[in-house]
Amino acid sequence: MTSKKKYLALILARKGSRRLKNKNILKLGKKKLITITLENLKKIKYLFDNILVSSDSNIIRKVSENMNVLFLKRPKYLAHGKISSEAATLHAINFYKKNYGYIDYVALFQVTSPFRKNSTIKKAIKLSKKFPNKQIVGVNKKNLKPNGTIYISPIQKLNKFCSFSYKNFMPLTINSKKESLDIDYKKDFLQAKKYYKQV
Numbered sequence: 001m002t003s004k005k006k007y008l009a010l011i012l013a014r015k016g017s018r019r020l021k022n023k024n025i026l027k028l029g030k031k032k033l034i035t036i037t038l039e040n041l042k043k044i045k046y047l048f049d050n051i052l053v054s055s056d057s058n059i060i061r062k063v064s065e066n067m068n069v070l071f072l073k074r075p076k077y078l079a080h081g082k083i084s085s086e087a088a089t090l091h092a093i094n095f096y097k098k099n100y101g102y103i104d105y106v107a108l109f110q111v112t113s114p115f116r117k118n119s120t121i122k123k124a125i126k127l128s129k130k131f132p133n134k135q136i137v138g139v140n141k142k143n144l145k146p147n148g149t150i151y152i153s154p155i156q157k158l159n160k161f162c163s164f165s166y167k168n169f170m171p172l173t174i175n176s177k178k179e180s181l182d183i184d185y186k187k188d189f190l191q192a193k194k195y196y197k198q199v
Contacts, residue, residue: 015057148182
């Protein structure tokens with residue numbers, strides 16, 4: 001009998017952002033983007049060994065602690081604009097392994113994808129279990145390019161290639177424009193507000 005594989009849900013949400021100021025704590029309605037993602041993940045927390053937030057922001061720390069998820073204070077050298085998500089992820093994985101134990105997969109969730117459906121997350125994990133050596137990447141229907149919705153990677157693969165979307169990754173097509181939205185610029189945030197009002 002094979003042992004159950006362990007998945008860590010990881011949120012990277014640093015304080016600064018180059019293109020859209022403080023984007024991780026912008027509000028849709030009365031909720032910060034970080035809160036929206038955490039609330040959704042907590043509804044399906046049984047899928048994960050744990051939920052971890054890595055950030056250098058005290059505001060995000062407070063939100064994480066209030067919602068009873070693990071928080072990692074990210075060091076300054078990993079919190080500037082030129083640091084890759086992969087480098088920050090590997091730092092978070094090492095912290096987790098040292099303090100909480102081994103994990104097989106990391107699932108990365110960007111808070112700038114506030115319309116991500118939990119059914120999509122379930123689908124991605126199902127794919128990951130079906131193709132255990134593959135990285136699963138949320139992609140746009142139109143051009144099949146990664147859209148930031150979800151990344152799942154075996155830890156070994158991330159360690160080896162330092163990429164969430166190394167060649168031959170398994171694409172998970174997101175058909176909805178709304179769900180595919182990644183808030184990176186002001187125009188994206190204005191679009192998110194429009195979508196939010198339509199709910």
